[in-house]
Amino acid sequence: MTPTTSPQPTARRATGTRATRVLGIVTLVMLGWLLLFGLVLSPADIDQGDAVRIMYVHVPTVWLAYLAFIVTAVCSGLYLFGKRHSLGFDRVAGASAEIGVVFMALTLISGSLWGRITWGVYWQWDARLTTTALLFVTYIGYLAVRGLDGTRERRARRSAVIGLLAVVEIPLVHWSVRLWRSLHQEATILDTDLDVDIDGLMLFTLFSGVIAFTLLFVWLLLHRTRTIALDDLLASRGLDRAIAERRAEVSSSSPSGGGS
Amino acid sequence: MTTVIAMRDAGFILGAYAATVAVIGSFALWVLRAGRRSGRLVDDEEKYWT
């Protein structure tokens, strides 16, 4: 089988470009910078001691996870209500949700380790934590819906609707969980909140963390969106080839009157 | 390195950092590898970013 449409199939590049490579290097440098400041150069907190160092990865991941879910919701809306129903928006929505789920998993891991140090337990049924966990599971469900069968357009429409339904439901979930927690104001040993007084070098470190993870998010989003685009292209090409083969089969078998 | 080890609760703190680095690293590698694998099968003109 020789390609007839493009006489000279050009070099097969992956999802990187010069821009993403530069972005990737800057991201790596920023992450190294964050490790240096977070683990070594920044001071320990007066109340929390060294435990405060977890904040520099915990807070940026949760912010970026929320940002990722906002991107998913916005792109779902743009896909569904845009005039062209561009599948590009659907891919960005899917890629962003995936990254959001990864970041949120990291938030839950680092948060529970932080909680273990400051509260003595990994988990506390606080409104914020509970909502975060429910949000995490909701977007796992969203990704499961994306994995369902169907044509590209159907899958895109379906997941856009699920992505927008989440926007309606999440505030209600948060509201109900907050009401639930405000009922039981148990004054316990767990009353130390994760909030700390931030100043100087600590603020600077946190700021570097946010920048590092924002760059990481953009880099991952670019690559993941392109990977999805490639997979879509391959899937549709596979379909085209299957149809072409079927056609060839029919046209070659009909005049001769059968045969395999 | 000694300052790091001297931290209180070093296990939990370093564990949080290690988990973050490991998860992000493997996710990024997975994305890159998937892109490279699929990228080999598609001509460059069809990639909107080239």
Added chain:
Amino acid sequence: MTVGRLRTARRIAAKDLLVERRSRVLVNQVLPFSGLVMVVFAFALGTGGVLERSAPGLIWLAVLFSTLITVQRSFAIETADGALESLRVAGVDPVALFIGKAAALACELIALITVLLGLAVVLYGAEPRAEGIVLLVTTAISATCALAALGTIYGGLAAGGPGRETLLPLLILPVAAPVLIGATRGVEAALGTDRTAVSEGWPWVGLLTVFAVAVGVSGALAFGTLIED
């Protein structure tokens, strides 16, 4: 909301309930299951006061689990012979379809909840007080509407093809949290569990109502897209 749309919705609900009455799956399978769940809770929690205190929550957990089965059943009768597809192709308004399916589901759930509340009186000693009856009924109705709307949205999606049944709990349970929280607190107030006053229950009915309306409206809008395949 046009009259025609309501009439279609009523016909679909009547059809669902008729199928249910003929097949008796609810009576023969779902009810025994939820009763069993109530008994199994007693094994897990023991009978030393914990059961009595957590009775309201256990009732709603049993309802939630049974809802999952009922929703699956409600859409299985549609997809088994491509009935949903024919309804869609025949141009039945998806909004009417959503309202009809949700209404039928709500009727079935109300019957289920009534039985489970009775069972809770017997098994858990959860006797309602006279002044809490109105709250109990309002909580049950608003929670049922919320669950029915939620179940219909995701049931339609999960019924679309083979191998999708396991998706339903994953999609429903996280967003059912407000229903479980609100309905449990409402029933606690109605029963007076932990010396709660009846008046403490009404904000939760408000929460349930807001949730039911929000999910109902967005579900009616989204349903057409979700059952497309």
